[in-house]
Amino acid sequence: MSSQLPDTQDYDYDVVIVGYGPSGVTAANFLGQYGISTGVFERAVDIYSRARAVTMDDYTMRLFQQAGLDHKLMADMDPRSILRWKTYDGHEFLRVSSPDTTYGHPANSQIFQPRVEKTLREGVGRYTDSVDVHFNHEFVDITQDSDGVGLTIRDHTTNTTREVRAKYVLACDGGSSRVRSLLKMELRGKSKPTEWVIVDAKVKSWWPERDLLTFWSDPDRPVVDMPLALGHHRWELPLRSHEKREDFESREALWELLAPFGVTDEQVEILQHAFYTHHVLMADRWRKDRVFLVGDAAHMMPPWAGQGMQSGVRDAHNISWKLRLVLEGRAPDGLLDLYQAEREPHVREMTKLAEMLGFFIEEPNPTKVAIRNRALPVLQKLPGIGPVIKEFRFKPAPTVKKGFINGHVGRGTAVGRMIPQPTVATRNAHQSLLDDFLGDGFAILGFDTDPREKLTDAQITSWETLGATFRTVRSTTHAPHTDDDLIDFTNVLMPWARKHRVSVVVLRPDRFVMATDRTGLDIPRLAGTYVQSPVTAPAA
Ligand SMILES: Cc1cc2nc3c(=O)[nH]c(=O)nc-3n(C[C@H](O)[C@H](O)[C@H](O)COP(=O)(O)OP(=O)(O)OC[C@H]3O[C@@H](n4cnc5c(N)ncnc54)[C@H](O)[C@@H]3O)c2cc1C
Structure with a gap:
């Protein structure tokens, strides 16, 4: 080409x-x-x-x-991080709550x-x-x-x-x-055979615990019961093998589906319904x-x-x-x-995660469901695995495993991971989230050091060709040297850099770390040429 x-x-x-x-x-x-x-x-x-x-x-x-x-x-949006699993008789056997991460936004928000x-x-x-x-x-x-x-x-x-x-x-x-x-x-891949009916409603009158996203776990008819943003609410229910779409065309049939949750036309107005299969x-x-x-x-x-x-x-x-x-x-x-x-x-x-959660939601086998419902409350109490389950730590952290990065994602390495995003301050005490100071392209951060001092002239020219922004992050105990310095006054970035033993990192536009002074600060090589050829000399 x-x-x-x-x-x-x-x-x-x-x-x-x-x-x-x-x-x-x-x-x-x-x-x-x-x-x-x-x-x-x-x-x-x-x-x-x-x-x-x-x-x-x-x-x-x-x-x-x-x-x-x-x-x-x-x-x-409604920031909301709690998911719970209940049986129809009211027994809650799992509650998961993702604590906010360090990426600068709520771990999870409900949307419309x-x-x-x-x-x-x-x-x-x-x-x-x-x-x-x-x-x-x-x-x-x-x-x-x-x-x-x-x-x-x-x-x-x-x-x-x-x-x-x-x-x-x-x-x-x-x-x-x-x-x-x-x-x-x-x-x-595959498409799943089960059809789901989705009922979308607008809330008229709040009911107890309406704000908790609940998976009603019943092998016969598991139900997803979800508060959405802007006063909307949604139920997702699988059709049983003998049921057809036509069975749910009337409002009466939909109200019957919602009856087990005590929801009537006093609580919600049904707006629409639709049928989906999963893929x-x-x-x-x-x-x-x-x-x-x-x-x-x-x-x-x-x-x-x-x-x-x-x-x-x-x-x-x-x-x-x-x-x-x-x-x-x-x-x-x-x-x-x-x-x-x-x-x-x-x-x-993310697909694997969705399938795993599917086991907690839509598993039809009554024996597996009974074992699951009994095992999960016990597992949640175990010291090692309990927090992993309860804090949703089984959701993998975002990574770029291969591609436009210098190095590999591994234990303790910074490359391929998303950098935390605390609020930082400038010399004149203007405060904002980190990314607000980095533009929309590549950014090179030095930790208590001017990143340019760790790069060769050729490397600086190469990164400038790609439009990189250069910034120094200072700990709060140091006075900033220039207007471009960012003060890590919430003490997140400096410990992060120490933990990963890096003093300079290159961030991609999506804020994944693509290179560090440990892995080399060159632009990764690609077939073809950059405007300025990539440089290979080690940093001074
Ligand atoms: C029940 C359900 C629940 C979901 N829940 C979540 C969730 O909680 N979180 C989440 O992240 N995702 C969720 N999803 C998935 C999410 O809705 C989709 O992944 C998302 O809408 C896909 O966006 P898209 O822009 O790629 O495609 P689409 O939303 O399908 O948009 C495609 C667009 O292309 C247009 N188009 C198609 N053909 C042509 C053509 N020939 N010419 C011109 N225009 C064309 C269409 O009109 C449409 O506007 C859910 C999906 C379902 C069904």
Whole structure:
């Protein structure tokens, strides 16, 4: 593939996004922020009204912080970290509560997906200079050559068809992705046989413990009972083998489903219901030449860990910052090959977590359920395993295991891990979360040292070419030297650096550590060239 693209005027857009769900709108926000000419084509005229995703965690919120949208999103969310498992007769056999981590946002918040999407779409409104959004425009066909991608788009408002040409395409068109099918990118995995009915309601009158996310564990009919943000509530119930969708078309049938929880039309107004099956599916490849699958188009997992939409958000950020570097001519096209390598392992971890939680929720075998319900209260009391269960520590911490990093994730190593995000202060005592001082690209932090002093001149030039920001973190016992110094007055970063025995770290745009003075501070090598060739000389 040619790394030298023809002149921009040969293209309608640098990037076309097909589909404007959570993944597409996230990519549009980041590409807009980077000033990349972007065209979005969305088949629907409005936001999909069914609330699907219900939670958002600190990893995802940290990315939205970088998009400048965390405060707006948070205003419509309910931070909530307790999950509990109960039997129908009221016996609570498991309660899990994730303590807030150090990433700067609540470990878990309940959301209302249509509102999240609305806020994200408003965010894209900041970038009308570079991002065009076309609703009621359906993607129909695709062709690729060595320099670009041609898309056939049907405008349903005018009933006309147009051809659009772009350098790269992000297929954010969901689980039934037409882009994926046309490019013959295969989905592998399985779909679960059970159908679930989802009942979405608006709260009229609060009932006892309505705010606790409860899994009613009954092998005959397990039920997920969830408070959502903005006064919404949701129940998810599996259909029994003899039941059909038609059995639940009437409101009376839905009220009957909710009756065991004591919920009537005095407590809630039922807004809508829908039927879903769950999938464990992943595309074998997420890139075909200039086209990338993002979000549900690339992978689908059961909803139990609340990670499906969030995985799409992370994909969208990952591919967007890589595209930025390549389109700006600062990194070779090979960087884009690392998108799947970096994202797939985390998606697989989250899928495994969802399947494990599924065992706690939907296991139909009465014997296994009886053993589980008796064992869990005992296990929770054991000194070693108890806290792991009760504090949800079995949710893996975010890591980048391979890809654009120097080194490997291992015990005690910083590389590949997300750096904590405390509140820090500047010399004039302005306080904010760490990332607010680091820009939206690479950042190089020195701990009680100017990071430039640990880099060779060539390394400094290379990192500057990639747009890196340089900052010194000072402990609160030291006076800052410059306006760029950040004071770690909550005493989080300096102990973290000592624990990992590092004095300089390079952070990627997603705030994973990609290099340290222990692993070498060069830009990782890729096939192709950077504008400034990567340097290999050891740091002075
Ligand atoms: C019951 C349920 C509960 C869930 N709970 C959670 C949760 O708690 N947390 C979580 O993170 N995730 C959850 N999910 C998953 C989450 O909803 C999805 O992962 C997420 O919506 C996927 O976003 P996406 O943008 O990739 O795809 P989608 O949301 O499917 O968006 C795709 C977009 O592409 C458009 N499109 C499709 N084809 C075309 C075309 N040919 N041309 C133009 N446009 C097109 C569609 O109209 C749509 O707007 C849940 C899902 C379900 C079903």
